[in-house]
Amino acid sequence: MHPLEPSEPERTIGARDLTTWRSPVGRWLRRVFGALAERVRNTDLAALLLLGLAAAVAVGGTVVAGEIYAAVLTDTGLALVDQPVLDRMVDIRTPGLNAVIATFSATGGTLWMTLITAAAVTGLCLLWKRWTPLVLMVIAVTGSLAMTIAGKRISGRARPPLELSIPPPETSASFPSGHSLNSLVIAGIGVYLLVSHLVSAVARAVTVTVGVLYAAAMGLSRVYLGHHWLTDVLAAWCLGLAWLAVVITCHRLWLTQHRDHALGPRPEPNPEPSPG
Numbered sequence: 001m002h003p004l005e006p007s008e009p010e011r012t013i014g015a016r017d018l019t020t021w022r023s024p025v026g027r028w029l030r031r032v033f034g035a036l037a038e039r040v041r042n043t044d045l046a047a048l049l050l051l052g053l054a055a056a057v058a059v060g061g062t063v064v065a066g067e068i069y070a071a072v073l074t075d076t077g078l079a080l081v082d083q084p085v086l087d088r089m090v091d092i093r094t095p096g097l098n099a100v101i102a103t104f105s106a107t108g109g110t111l112w113m114t115l116i117t118a119a120a121v122t123g124l125c126l127l128w129k130r131w132t133p134l135v136l137m138v139i140a141v142t143g144s145l146a147m148t149i150a151g152k153r154i155s156g157r158a159r160p161p162l163e164l165s166i167p168p169p170e171t172s173a174s175f176p177s178g179h180s181l182n183s184l185v186i187a188g189i190g191v192y193l194l195v196s197h198l199v200s201a202v203a204r205a206v207t208v209t210v211g212v213l214y215a216a217a218m219g220l221s222r223v224y225l226g227h228h229w230l231t232d233v234l235a236a237w238c239l240g241l242a243w244l245a246v247v248i249t250c251h252r253l254w255l256t257q258h259r260d261h262a263l264g265p266r267p268e269p270n271p272e273p274s275p276g
Contacts, residue, residue, distance in 0.1 A: 194207050
């Protein structure tokens with residue numbers, strides 16, 4: 001099998017077939033993607049085109065979200081939750097806890113996150129003899145970085161006061177939290193890749209739990225350190241989850257189209273008749 005073609009484990013998560021679309025929206029997306037793939041005569045190119053369009057929409061959405069976010073904070077006082085939360089974080093700080101959380105938070109920075117992700121992706125590519133981990137991760141991270149940069153440039157939101165933050169200080173805009181957004185996307189793609197290859201339901205549950213806890217802890221660590229407001233982190237989580245949904249949906253469409261070419265189109269499941 002060519003390393004760019006989908007393998008059998010990629011198509012399922014436990015008993016769930018990722019190439020089966022049960023919702024009306026899913027079936028509509030399947031038809032649209034199938035038509036695009038036939039039009040360009042290349043499933044891989046169709047997936048890249050769809051992802052490119054989705055990424056442009058995501059970045060545009062981030063810009064709009066930044067504008068709305070700033071207006072909402074100004075007009076409704078939503079930011080009133082930020083200062084009390086930061087004050088509480090300052091109250092519970094200890095030298096030992098500061099060191100532990102600062103070290104953990106550093107794993108979500110550019111250097112360490114790049115090294116850790118590169119090592120993990122390389123290991124999965126070699127283990128599975130597939131390019132899927134690399135391709136999905138590059139696409140996901142490129143999109144999340146673009147969203148982070150766009151959001152920071154548009155919002156220009158000031159970070160918490162330096163006297164309340166733990167060194168080293170951050171200089172870029174506060175919205176959205178790049179550590180929170182990018183770590184969620186990277187952890188999410190990693191979990192998605194792993195659960196499709198894990199046979200044990202317990203192992204899948206543990207993997208999902210670890211991924212969720214890591215992303216949550218990374219976001220909260222940024223608030224604890226005084227590098228971000230809580231609302232920066234909440235917004236980053238929302239943006240990251242939305243982008244994850246886009247990337248995973250596009251991957252499922254790609255899997256479906258490859259399966260249809262190999263086996264012939266599968267009839268779409270009929271909605272269950274309503275009782276009575």
